[in-house]
Amino acid sequence: MTATAPLVVACDESGNDGENMLSGRSTVFAHASVTLSPDHAAELMDEIRARTRSQATELKSRTILQPRHQGAAKWLLSHPSIEGSASVHLTHKKYFVVSKLFDSTAEELAHELGEDIYETGVALAGANLLFFLAPQSYGTEWDRLLMTFQRFMRAEDVVQAQEYLARLIRSMVELLADGDALARDVLGTVFAGFGHLGSLSKLQLGEGVEERLRTMDPLISAVGAAVHFWASISGRPVELVHDAAKVLTPVKVEWAKRFLAHPEGIAPSRQGLASELIDVRLVNSQDDPRVQVADLIAGIGRIVGESMVHEQQHPLGLSLAPMVSGASLWPIRENMNVEKAREAMLSQF
Incomplete structure (x- = not known):
């Protein structure tokens, strides 16, 4: 039994096309995670509704991504309660x-x-x-x-x-x-x-295992990165509260727990980098303001990432930068050099 109380981390994603990475609707997948309390998250969502004049029961990222609401998006990203409480993992598909x-x-x-x-x-x-x-x-x-x-x-x-x-x-x-x-x-x-x-x-194809692997689905690796990040900086086990996702089955959650606990099974150099995932609770985002905040940040992350794919600077890029995960799966020209790549790998941990 874990002696330390788990850190509850709420997550949502944007740009999810499952394993269709090359011909889906988006060139970027973004996965956001926040450690806000339900009350703080609810306050943020109330303020965002007021700033965007939204009457929706659940305000989604497509609202805050409208150009006329860019000010509200910047307000959210720079809010004091977000600093140190949010991370976004970007995947260049x-x-x-x-x-x-x-x-x-x-x-x-x-x-x-x-x-x-x-x-x-x-x-x-x-x-x-x-x-x-x-x-x-x-x-x-x-x-x-x-x-x-x-x-x-x-x-x-x-x-x-x-x-x-x-x-x-x-x-x-x-x-x-x-x-x-x-x-x-x-x-x-x-x-x-x-x-x-x-x-x-x-x-x-599922031969010899409990169910089919879905290693081409970026959500699986993003969840692992989120758990490792928050466990590393907090020193606590992690419990995820995640918007409902079909790929996060009980079997795959158990696989994630096992690999996070024993990362040396993937590569010997990861010895000592274990993270403890307690559980993944799938929820309806409409019922959890923490997941709603994660949805907004993930949406911003996706649209900023898509601008980066086209080598353009998005107006929200600088505001988002402090919370972009160093473990993001993104091509970097300098990393074609082995020494630079090794330094980049070490900095992730």
Whole structure:
């Protein structure tokens, strides 16, 4: 039994297209978490309603994201009760797919050989090298390969998975035939680890496990990042109150508890970075003002992130910056350098 009272963290997300990362409605997934008390959250929501003149029973982020309510959004982000009580984890969806491709192949191969490329920074550098160099090297063919990988990961049955894997192999061989491509070396390490995709596919299809894995759903990794963040800065176990989400089944919550408690199972370098997740309570956001505040921050995070994808500065970007998680899944050119990538990995923990 846990002796320390858990820290209650309320969460919501924006831009969720499930495992459809490449052709959904949004290019960015944002997951916000807050540690506000219900009373403080209710006061904030009352003030936001007054500032936006909203009569809605539940004020959603689409209201505060209207240009005419930008002042209300800035007021929320700069409110004293929000400082130190809110975090938003951003996921660049295309980068997420590239990282998943690298982790599912090159990283698995390195792990099999006894190498922890998370600790050395090679994993992060490899994903960034692929993200920035492959489009220059292969153009639209690279996008087609990523889409084939996504379809492979989302296959409905073994036959479909094998069909997409065969297409993926053909695409890789064609790209690797270009000996002058800038991304050829790093792409070669990915291809060398293709033998691990078969076992991953079985887990994605639910073979030998209690239910299907959904590793292409960014909500799962974002929840893990939120728990680790709040547990690390508070020194307390965490209980999540989360807006209803189909992917957060009891089985997946138990998996999350286990992996957070034993992160060294993912990479030896994570030894000593355990976090305790007590439970995940799914609620109707209409009934919890803390989740409503998280919804507003997640919505702001998504729209700011989408501006960043298009290399534009959003008016709310500077106000949001202090609460953006350092563990956000975002491409950074400097991280193509292994040493910079290693420093970035260490700073997350």
